Amino acid sequence: MQKKNNFTWIIDYLVFGNIYIALCAVLMAHYTFSFFNSPANYTLLFFIFFASISSYSFHSFLPSSAKDYSAKVTWSLQHKKYFFILLLTGSIASLTLLFYLEQDLKLLLVLAVFTVLYSSPKIKFDKFSFFKRFGTAKTLYLTIVWTLVTVSLPLSSSNHFNTNEGIILFVNRFLLIYAVCILFDLKDKEFDIQRGIKSIVTILSDKAVHNVLIICLILFFISSAAFYIFNYSLISIAILSAPGVVLLFILEKSKNTKSDYWYSILLDGIMMLSAILNLLYIGLKKIFN
Numbered sequence: 397m398q399k400k401n402n403f404t405w406i407i408d409y410l411v412f413g414n415i416y417i418a419l420c421a422v423l424m425a426h427y428t429f430s431f432f433n434s435p436a437n438y439t440l441l442f443f444i445f446f447a448s449i450s451s452y453s454f455h456s457f458l459p460s461s462a463k464d465y466s467a468k469v470t471w472s473l474q475h476k477k478y479f480f481i482l483l484l485t486g487s488i489a490s491l492t493l494l495f496y497l498e499q500d501l502k503l504l505l506v507l508a509v510f511t512v513l514y515s516s517p518k519i520k521f522d523k524f525s526f527f528k529r530f531g532t533a534k535t536l537y538l539t540i541v542w543t544l545v546t547v548s549l550p551l552s553s554s555n556h557f558n559t560n561e562g563i564i565l566f567v568n569r570f571l572l573i574y575a576v577c578i579l580f581d582l583k584d585k586e587f588d589i590q591r592g593i594k595s596i597v598t599i600l601s602d603k604a605v606h607n608v609l610i611i612c613l614i615l616f617f618i619s620s621a622a623f624y625i626f627n628y629s630l631i632s633i634a635i636l637s638a639p640g641v642v643l644l645f646i647l648e649k650s651k652n653t654k655s656d657y658w659y660s661i662l663l664d665g666i667m668m669l670s671a672i673l674n675l676l677y678i679g680l681k682k683i684f685n
């Protein structure tokens with residue numbers, strides 16, 4: 397029993413403590429480099445890790461409603477000091493790495509704005525009341541941030557930033573992340589209604605939301621297949637498409653469960669599935685070649 401408790405303790409710190417999601421962002425960004433056969437910018441990858449730690453810890457550190465109790469939120473409320481330390485560490489590390497990055501500062505500024513907009517519904521200071529009116533589109537903000545971080549930032553330091561392939565990958569990643577974010581919104585639907593936050597899941601009927609999810613996945617598969625036009629191998633396209641296939645199989649289960657572990661481990665993990673499969677494929681090629 398003690399071993400199980402110790403295992404759960406480790407999982408909680410990794411998943412609820414935002415380490416897991418930061419690693420997810422790093423792997424997705426690394427996959428973008430690999431997909432276009434570009435050398436990985438490890439300074440940028442470390443920046444993404446610490447910036448993700450900082451932004452998610454900031455969101456977790458902000459006060460939550462008493463009605464928002466779940467396994468994840470309860471854990472967060474009990475570990476405020478931990479999130480403050482992560483917020484401080486992540487901010488210092490990311491700001492330090494910023495001096496060594498050759499990135500477009502306008503893109504980083506856009507990321508910062510969308511990050512604040514996403515967290516704005518939880519900010520209680522009057523000075524931030526202006527931003528709260530934008531909280532209704534939090535799903536879109538989160539999707540944009542994740543797509544910019546995992547696609548645009550890596551591509552901005554390569555030759556594929558403004559190419560057709562780069563644009564298609566941006567759309568492809570956006571569609572996948574948006575579908576995952578909609579499922580997260582379904583999980584929080586009752587709470588968002590209580591807070592008066594409007595989103596796609598509170599405005600549309602359940603059937604309409606389901607149709608939006610299916611449309612996102614169909615377009616995701618189309619954008620994946622589009623890389624065949626640019627002579628990408630079938631295995632590369634299959635690896636890129638894999639998260640959508642898995643998401644199709646677990647769609648109904650995800651719409652009907654409230655488990656924080658299901659969402660924070662499995663659904664978040666789906667976003668980095670292509671990255672993991674790609675690393676395995678590269679490893680196997682090295683072994684058998």
